[in-house]
Amino acid sequence: MQVARLRAKFDPRVLSRYDIKALIRTGSFSKFVRMEQKTTKKPFAIKVMETRMREGREACESEFSILWWVSYHYIVQLLEIFETQDQVYMVMELATGGEFFDGLISQGYFTEQDAVRILHMVGDGMRYLNALKITHRDLKPENLLCYHPGAESKFFITDFGCNSGNKSGDCTVRMLCGTPEIASEILLRKPYTSAVDMWAFGLITYVLLCRFLPFDGESHMRIYRTILKGKYNYRGDPWPTISLKEGLNRLLILEAKHQVSAGQALDHPWVLMTTGSSMKNIRVISQNFMRRASPQPQSPRSAQSSK
Incomplete structure (x- = not known):
């Protein structure tokens, strides 16, 4: 049921490329979702950021401006991004070992x-x-x-x-x-x-x-x-x-x-x-x-x- 509720709110462009597996955690203006790429079956994490409010929009712009620019093996890698009017979907490396x-x-x-x-x-x-x-x-x-x-x-x-x-x-x-x-x-x-x-x-x-x-x-x-x-x-x-x-x-x-x-x-x-x-x-x-x-x-x- 949780996966079904998430799928109902996801942008169709994201769902055409990734299958939702589970909700990882939620934050003030975001949630992390475990996904699987349909063609390769590789697992990824998607960070869904709400951008209606100014705070969420600023946090999104801040994170995007850094992750899209950097590439290093000890920095989480941003791989793909989808944007709608009120949300931004950031596809990232998945950490399966936890915090x-x-x-x-x-x-x-x-x-x-x-x-x-x-x-x-x-x-x-x-x-x-x-x-x-x-x-x-x-x-x-x-x-x-x-x-x-x-x-x-x-x-x-x-x-x-x-x-x-x-x-x-x-x-x-x-x-x-x-x-x-x-x-x-x-x-x-x-x-x-x-x-x-x-x-x-x-x-x-x-x-x-x-x-x-x-x-x-x-x-x-x-x-x-x-x-x-x-x-x-x-x-x-x-x-x-x-x-x-x-x-x-x-x-x-x-x-x-x-x-x-x-x-x-x-x-x-x-x-x-x-x-x-x-x-x-x-x-x-x-x-x-x-x-x-x-x-x-x-x-x-x-x-x-x-x-």
Whole structure:
């Protein structure tokens, strides 16, 4: 019945080329639908964006202006587009492994070396975007997708609906955009650059290793205050055995001018390491991700970071 309802609302041009298989998820101005190309039987995802309202139209224009222009193996690929008066259909690569944490939990275990592999893919994608003067602005675990289930899957960056689309030499923007865990420049509504993506990269690295967000609070305002004060900590497992703390400090730093670039982050000794991690890290990190799959209380209050 769900497929029948979707088919009734789809543009005939899309249905002539693709069969609807299932609704993947819905958003404020969009929905993702799993499709199958009729001739090749290959699976794809179609993002249906509602453009009646100004917000949906701007998000659509923003995402289209980026994805139609970029091509990189760690960036979701836009393959085809259909447009009507009130909707835009974007045919994209299908990620069958789910979101960032879904892919990790499905492995059943997780090592420090796995973290290195994933961060290298995300960092490489960011380096490509930064070289093109593109700022994602809403980089977070939910916008990293696992291409297929399994430990060897690639991850790619998605959801550019919050992007300025600015590909000129100056990618400084002012728009307040993103999740509660966003860089201080955005919170203060200051002009900012792609350095905000590196701040988000630091946040993803922190969450990847210990499950918890570095900045905690019972409300958005409390989270904002801890971000603006730069308060976070390296307490408990697995931090005593992780050598990346100095690198994280340079990613989660308040002053953008002192922040490392994507290329510098990828050259960090921890990211370049080739040896595996200890069994302690494998056990602790795996348990943290498994616990994340069930409801959990708020993490302990943050304390001042060790710089």
